[in-house]
Amino acid sequence: MIKLDMNRWIMNRAGLINFWYYDDEEFNFSDGKLLLRGANGSGKSVTMQSFIPLLLDGNKSPDRLDPFGSRARKLENYVLGDEDSGKDENISYIYMEFKKEKTENYLTIGMGLKAKKGKGLDFWGFAITDGRRIGKDFFLYKKIDQKVPLSRRELENRIGDGGEVKTKQKDYMAMVNKYLFGFDELEEYDELIKLLVQLRTPKLSKEFRPTVIYEILNNSLQPLSDEDLRPMSEAIENMDNIKNKLEQLEVSNREAKKLKKVYEAYNNFVLFEKARDYVDSYDKLKSLIKEKSKLEDKKVIMKKKFQVLLKISRNLRYNKII
Template sequence: MSVYPTAKEARTEMDTTNTTTDRSSTETAAARAATDKARTEMAAAEAEMDRTASGTAGAAETTFERPSDERPEAGREARERWQMHRAGILNFWFYEEEEFELEQGRLVLRGTNGAGKSVTMQSLIPLVLDGDKHPNRLDPFGSRDRKIEYYLLGDKEEHSDRTGYLWLEFHHPVKGIYKTIGIGLRARRGASQVGFWGFVLEDGRRIGRDFWLYDRVLLEEGQGKYPLDRKGLTEAIGAGGQVVQEQRGYRDLVNRALFGYHDREAYVDLLNLLIQLRSPKLSKDVKPTAIYDILVRALPPLHEEELRPLSEVMEDMDQLADRLEELKLHRVELERLSRSYEQYNRHLLYRSGERLLQAHGERQEAQRELSRLSGELRAAAEGREQIAAAQTANQEQTVAADSELELLGRSEAMEKQHELEQTEQALRETETYAEQAQQRLTAALRGCESAELAADKARKLQAELLEMQRDGLEELDGLAAELELADHGVYTRYWSPEPPEDTAFVQAWRRDVGAHRAALAGAAELAEREREAGRLVAEFDRQLGELRAERDEAELAMRTAAEAAETALYAWKERLLVWREGLAELRLREAQLQALQAASGALGYEQQRLEAVREPVRQAAEQGRERRLRARLELEQRVREREAEREALQAERDAWARSREPE
């Protein structure tokens, strides 16, 4: 930027010119040259003002577009990444205030054993990178003997309440901007916990240059260096950074500000690798297993393209699960069909049982018919025997009659003739009766044969019915056991060992079976309702799973968008700092820069308007225009004064020339 002479300097030059005794033409030429130079500078200033104003307006309109992701990656060159530039310690261990300069991110600490090299290093890395104050993280040898309180208060009663700071300053060689991270610690003797807060300074201010961690007012008053507490640090940083109170929040803040790992576990792995590499005895225990463990712990996290085969396998598993669910539904339907078929078989069995009972009744009827026919057969046999006896008696009477007839024929022919006729008549009647008896006997014999055939048929039918009964009872026993019919054995014992004569129990049996059938129907209905409810639950679970998957996708998209927005916001703030450092004419005061950063930090889903971001730049541009306008007016005034001075000198020269002419 050009440096213009001030009005005081111009007045001094004019006074000097007016009091000069040497009125030579050289002075006149110098005045003319000064006037021409002033005009040239004024024209250049006007052009620069117009260019800067238009450039500022363009910057206000175009600079604040959302930048692309400029996070450092492992493959970039060293100059395209953040480098540690300075490190500082305030009121920690034996240091009251110490600053370390690093060269391209490198620092060498030299000293004898016990000089404090390891303690100094472990006080900065990785403590300042994540704020983890556990004793094993503080000691490079992994010991838990010394807590963080020791490094603030010491072993003796030297300090009872002490506040200290540890900080690291990073520089981006390409962008030319600075960021500072640090932690504040406050320990009080007798207190159970150490106060902690972490901060990130992102507006380009540098500790010890234009930002201090102690109260400068008290220092200027001669009261010493008193470190700022958390509240004072928050007020001092303002919109130029952030202050957090939780260790995890500070770790994530450092990760976002400098490293840009999307997965916090990857950043934790990096810190663990740094812990392994800082070991003072690393070269002593270099073994393949130790190197293997270090390399394994340093492996980067898996990315989406690496996890895609696994996600495809998971999708296949989901499809298999869906197929399994479909098969389960098919199984339920098949079980339902099986139950219907089983009910049909039970119905057939019931019909078979009814036929069995009907056959049993027919068997009993046949037995009664057989008994009746057996009685008739016995009666016919007795009649046959009576007829045979009568025939024998008739034959004997016939023989006696023949003998008597012969006797009568010899002595009393006439009387005997009459008796003979009577006897013949009786014989004819007897023969007729015998013939009738023979017919009845023949009919009775035929009835006996029919009865025997019917009895044989009835016995065969009874055997078949008994076999069917045994088979039916066995099947009924199995069904009763399956259907849990408790009173089945009470009724089936009537058939052991022979079928029952009295069937009065059948009615009670049918009543119990009907009641059990009704109970089974109710249970089947409940089971069907339960299966339907299960299908509804499965469907609801499936829909719930889909909704959860959609919710997870939405949450992932929201987190991804939030991370992208946060990354863009960090890159935006860095570009603001780079833009501010590159300004030549536009003067952006500290308050305006903080207002600009505060407005930038407020951008998000709820606030996406850029008016609040543009406003500080517009104000600075207006102030720049006013300054240039004042400078232009001052230059014009100086030009007029130089013109008047030149005219006065010219008149004085002319007068001097006339006075030197001879009269």
């Protein structure tokens, strides 16, 4: 997180030595601001890009140097000068001095660049943290009157414990972040630099259209990692699944209701049939019971009649025999 420090570092001075068309040049900032004025192509952009972003992260890619994003010029060209009039070998220094807004504390970051024709580019970035100031009590020349710039080894010795020297771009970037910005993660610092690079694009003034602004701002935003997106995509996926399931269940429910309606009608019909059968059977049973009791009465009478007849019959037989 960015600390809200009311006594911030502000840019105080910036300087170039043996770099591009500059022999030994110093720019003094006023309240952290600098106004560069000049005709098109006079080198305002080239001068500024040498400080921001180059001095902030040490990224020496040609496309980063050029505000138009082309790869036409390598940093080596700025160190050696033009193709024909240039030198065969040269050491350049670029530096920026920061001052605390309210106190007399100074911090200088910078880089040395050594180029040899056809031999690529050597780089060493440094920070002076003990308050020594370039041109006042710290010099990038071997001797003050002879303008021979220090080699890396010589600079390291001269800085000593009062600062740091880094030869790797990543280390230099981490060092600048540590002293100037204080982001917890180097990635955050990287994002800030990317934003600065995006915002300085001349497209901003050339094509002032909302879509272009949108494009630039969009590009400058930190991309979301898969890690960040996974919970969301999973949630959306779940929502989709649940929605699909719900729709399916609703269809099923409708169909089941239809089925139920028909089935109920069928059930009622069957029940009615059964009930009618029952009622009929019950009536039949009642009439049969009635008939049965009638027949039983009849049976009793017949039995009595039979008894009488039997008695008569016996009497008749007895009389005969006797």
